[in-house]
Amino acid sequence: MDFHKLLLDVDNALGEDEFKALGFLCADFLSRNPDSVRSLKELFSSLMDKELLSEKQPQLLAELLLTIQKPRLLRDIGLSEQDCAAPSLISSYRKLLYDLSDNITDRDLDSMKFMLNNLIPRGKLKEKSTPLDIMLEMEHLDLISESNLDKLEEIFNHICPALNKKITQYKEKQAHRLRSLSFPSESNLISKPFLRTGSLQSPVTIKDDVLESKANLKNKTVVVPEPPRAAEALGKYQMTAANRGFCVIFNNNNFSNSLEPLKDRAGTHTDEDSLKKVFEWLNFEVEIYRDCEKEKMLSVLKDLRGRDHSQMDCLVCCVLSHGLEGSVYGVDGQTVKIEEMMALFDGKKCPTLVEKPKLFFIQACQGTREQRAAQTDGIETEDKDICSDARVPDTIPSRADFLLGMATVPSYVSYRDKKSGTWYIQSLCRNLIQMVPQEVDLISILTQVNADVSKMSADKWGQTKQMPQPAFSLRKRVVFPIPKTPPPELKTF
Known part of the structure; x- marks a missing residue:
């Protein structure tokens, strides 16, 4: 028939x-x-x-x-x-x-x-x-979800x-299924209360067995082991829409009118260019906002919250700026709390993104301490090519379906090359290009980013280091569909 x-x-x-x-x-x-x-x-x-x-x-x-x-x-x-x-x-x-x-x-x-x-x-x-x-309607308002049926039980x-x-x-079947999984670890599956992954309460010591230069990172081919079959039981977020979603990039470079003594962020336009190319390749509608003051950043996000995301799969927000613990700087020197930015997109405020992944990538420091084992945007000197995006408390997504990718752990700085961009963003973009065609999930990709960045050093002795940190309340795996077009070529220096 x-x-x-x-x-x-x-x-x-x-x-x-x-x-x-x-x-x-x-x-x-x-x-x-x-x-x-x-x-x-x-x-x-x-x-x-x-x-x-x-x-x-x-x-x-x-x-x-x-x-x-x-x-x-x-x-x-x-x-x-x-x-x-x-x-x-x-x-x-x-x-x-x-x-x-x-x-x-x-x-x-x-x-x-x-x-x-x-x-x-x-x-x-x-x-x-x-x-x-x-x-x-209860789903749209985030009153119930796959991992939270408390309100329904109460009724x-x-x-x-x-x-x-x-x-x-x-619930018993779900608990049994999760106990049987070997990938990812159970600590990353807890959603209520949410626990931050990779929390570090003391100075980071990175074992530096192998120092890998940025040049090696750029030319490296990532070999990804096949994930355990049990990972499939976790399920994947739907990625079937014609338009993957909006990707908003805030690129704050010119701090000449800042209330705080913050220097311009040389090299940040390389990060912007790389993010734009990669997320357009992944079928996102990319919007770029440069040199935004605090109120402008919040205004853009509120406008984004009010849009109809029902025909899209997810949301991406990237912030390239100076940072303070728990916050990022607008070019006016005023800070925007990361939690405030993310809270705009919870289920009650943005119902068309309920149960869809909301991905935030923050290139800014979380403090001024250097990890020992490259300089910060807060203590930058003119004669160095490697500088940092210093100064973000312990920021954790407390709502379901969020991912927060931070360039560094709390209290520490992150590093930026004045020509080739930041270690974190460049590694993120290159690993997305390498691993999305292999259908690797986003958490695994960010783990590879951690490995790459941890091997880099801001001094010739290999003693000044950086460790990124993803934190998430995702309930499924984020696996981007393989793009139909060839991957973009990123700038090399």
């Missing part, structure tokens, strides 16, 4: 409620916005455009029909349970929410709306809202306690 004819038969056999159910189950494939498709035909077309459904790959269709309990229709169109993929293409979290909604009575639904009256806008709690509509305790057994079983 012609596959399009088969899909048309499915469309004719299902009603409006089944369409909404399939849209909800496919929300992860639709940038968390099932309303972006208005019919079952549009849903199937979208899945085929994303190469998730085809005549040779009918697994998703089979799984969808079985999930909504349509085994007879599955047989009628010539498919069977054996056509379902292993592992499942639909997340166990989304199946759980569907199962819960299917067991909520009209009376339970009215009680559920009443309990959410102060948390969800009344317009979203209209009379015709279904349990799936309510749960989807069910009052209106239908029996449903909490399903949530308990789901």
Whole structure:
């Protein structure tokens, strides 16, 4: 049978409620916005455009029909349970929410709306809202997520306690799955409370067995071992949108009018050029803002927060500036707290980015201490090519789906070459170029960045060092799709 004819038969056999159910189950494939498709035909077309459904790959269709309990229709169109993929293409979290909604009575639904009256806008709690509509809105407002079902449990305790057994079983399965994983480590999977990875409370001592120059780093070929198969069970954030997302770059160089005695950041335009090339290659829409004062930086981010990200996969923000602990400098010498920047994009303030990765890369110091084992933007001298972006307390993303990539650990400086840019940003860009085509996840790429930067030194004796630090509350792996165009060429010096 012609596959399009088969899909048309499915469309004719299902009603409006089944369409909404399939849209909800496919929300992860639709940038968390099932309303972006208005019919079952549009849903199937979208899945085929994303190469998730085809005549040779009918697994998703089979799984969808079985999930909504349509085994007879599955047989009628010539498919069977054996056509379902292993592992499942639909997340166990989304199946759980569907199962819960299917067991909520009209009376339970009215009680559920009443309990959410102060948390969800009344317009979203209209009379015709279904349990799936309510749960989807709770997701958009970051009231529930794959790793946090507390609010739902609290509601069910009052209106239908029996449903909490399903949530308990789901949690037990998730806990068992996480315990069985060997990659990444469990310390990086904790989301509530969130613990910073790689926390260092004392001066860093880096064992300097091998000193590697920047020239070697530029010409190096990274050999990436195949990750353990268990890593696949973690799941990946959806990266199927036509536009990956916005990438905003703040490049603060000219501090001549600063209230603080901060020097211009020679070499920063090399970082800007590298970031622009790499993230455009990764299919991001790059926007660059140069020499921004504090209020301008916040204004740009607030404008970014207010945009519609529903048809995008994630968000990237890069800041190139001087830094103070927990903050970065505007060119006016006033500081912007990193936590304040990130807080603008939590679930309640930016609902179209809920459950999507929000990636922040900060090239600025976190203090003025030098790591021993290159000089800082706070104590720069004119006769050195290597200088630092000195001066950022212990900054940790406290919300779900954030990553904060810092150029250095708390209390320490980071280094910038006046011609070839900063160690951290240049290593980040080169490793993205090397490892994205190998389908390596972002945390592994940042681990390689740590290894590269730790081998560099700001003095000929190899005693002045730098150690970057990623911190994150990601719940899945960030794996960028392999770009269809050749990788960009970065400047070499």
